[in-house]
Amino acid sequence: MPLDNFQRQIDYLRISLTDVCNLRCVYCMPEKMAFRRPAELLSDAELFRLIPLFARLGFRKIRFTGGEPTLRDGLVDMVRLAAGLPEIGQIGLTTNGLLLDQLARPLAEAGLTTVNVSIDSLDPKRFREITRWGNLRDVLAGLEAAEAAGLRVKLNAVPTRGINDSEDVIELARFTLTRDWQVRFIELMPFGNNAGFQTGHIVRESELRARLEAEYGKLELLHGGRLDGEARLYRLPGGRGSVGFISPVSSPFCAGCNRVRLTADGRLRLCLLRDDECDLRELLRGGADDDRLEARIRAAIRGKPWGHELDKARIPVSREMSEIGG
Ligand code: SAM
Numbered sequence: 001m002p003l004d005n006f007q008r009q010i011d012y013l014r015i016s017l018t019d020v021c022n023l024r025c026v027y028c029m030p031e032k033m034a035f036r037r038p039a040e041l042l043s044d045a046e047l048f049r050l051i052p053l054f055a056r057l058g059f060r061k062i063r064f065t066g067g068e069p070t071l072r073d074g075l076v077d078m079v080r081l082a083a084g085l086p087e088i089g090q091i092g093l094t095t096n097g098l099l100l101d102q103l104a105r106p107l108a109e110a111g112l113t114t115v116n117v118s119i120d121s122l123d124p125k126r127f128r129e130i131t132r133w134g135n136l137r138d139v140l141a142g143l144e145a146a147e148a149a150g151l152r153v154k155l156n157a158v159p160t161r162g163i164n165d166s167e168d169v170i171e172l173a174r175f176t177l178t179r180d181w182q183v184r185f186i187e188l189m190p191f192g193n194n195a196g197f198q199t200g201h202i203v204r205e206s207e208l209r210a211r212l213e214a215e216y217g218k219l220e221l222l223h224g225g226r227l228d229g230e231a232r233l234y235r236l237p238g239g240r241g242s243v244g245f246i247s248p249v250s251s252p253f254c255a256g257c258n259r260v261r262l263t264a265d266g267r268l269r270l271c272l273l274r275d276d277e278c279d280l281r282e283l284l285r286g287g288a289d290d291d292r293l294e295a296r297i298r299a300a301i302r303g304k305p306w307g308h309e310l311d312k313a314r315i316p317v318s319r320e321m322s323e324i325g326g
């Protein structure tokens with residue numbers, strides 16, 4: 001399994017399948033977003049070559065993301081390929097859920113294990129305002145389809161101050177009373193163009209916890225406070241599922257980081273919040289053999305930065321979140 005220079009084992013790859021999205025969430029991308037030309041993105045054939053190579057290197061978990069990964073035609077085949085690799089134990093998808101109604105079953109049949117659906121409000125009007133044109137009903141239908149298909153369901157929400165940081169947080173957490181779902185609140189992070197938005201809208205975990213405790217009573221800390229992936233988990237009194245907080249800004253979890261990201265245009269991005277990248281597309285298109293690719297990936301992973309330096313005002317500027325994949 002690849003190790004970095006800090007002796008962290010890196011075995012989790014997040015693959016962005018496209019930078020294109022069918023929504024424009026206000027905290028993620030501008031309304032008039034310019035997307036890359038298709039030729040700039042890794043082709044299906046290039047991904048079909050890289051995924052087994054990462055498995056051979058010691059990667060055990062894969063997540064497909066984007067942009068919106070369900071917009072990529074080859075998604076189900078990509079999941080099937082990954083599921084067929086004996087080394088890969090978990091395959092996840094992060095999606096806005098709009099197309100999940102149709103896709104949940106084929107994805108589950110292809111071997112998808114978990115789906116993380118992003119949903120920032122249960123109020124149709126506010127949902128539309130945040131996503132700029134999304135229809136909440138489609139996402140709710142997608143969630144039902146995911147559950148019916150037997151997928152493990154997690155919800156992702158990004159609370160933003162003054163927009164969806166009170167009633168929405170309470171209502172989203174309510175799902176966990178009756179469903180065995182994990183509802184995770186992700187702290188707003190600064191990227192490129194949205195850095196100004198982040199400054200005024202970030203909401204701290206402590207505020208959200210206090211709001212939930214005022215509504216539901218004392219939250220029970222799960223797993224002794226150990227992180228589940230990047231989330232600290234709690235249970236509402238009498239709840240079935242769990243509520244998680246992912247707080248990379250106020251409580252960084254860099255010490256336990258086990259992941260790298262492959263951007264849709266073929267860069268291995270070593271830390272979500274740092275601009276260090278290694279260009280795999282150039283090697284692929286330049287005719288590199290597997291040994292050369294593997295050596296390059298191992299070397300890049302060894303140089304993975306320790307973590308972000310947001311506290312020193314070092315903000316990633318080269319890409320938006322939607323281009324990296326979250
Ligand atoms: N389109 C898919 C979706 O929305 O789930 C996948 C890509 S999206 C970039 C992945 C996750 O990143 C979503 O849960 C989204 O809410 C989150 N996200 C986007 N911009 C963010 C930011 N600036 N800070 C924190 N989370 C962000």
Ligand code: SF4
Pocket residue numbers: 021022023024025028029066067068096118322
């Ligand atoms: Fe699209 Fe996801 Fe970004 Fe929203 S968060 S604009 S759905 S990529």
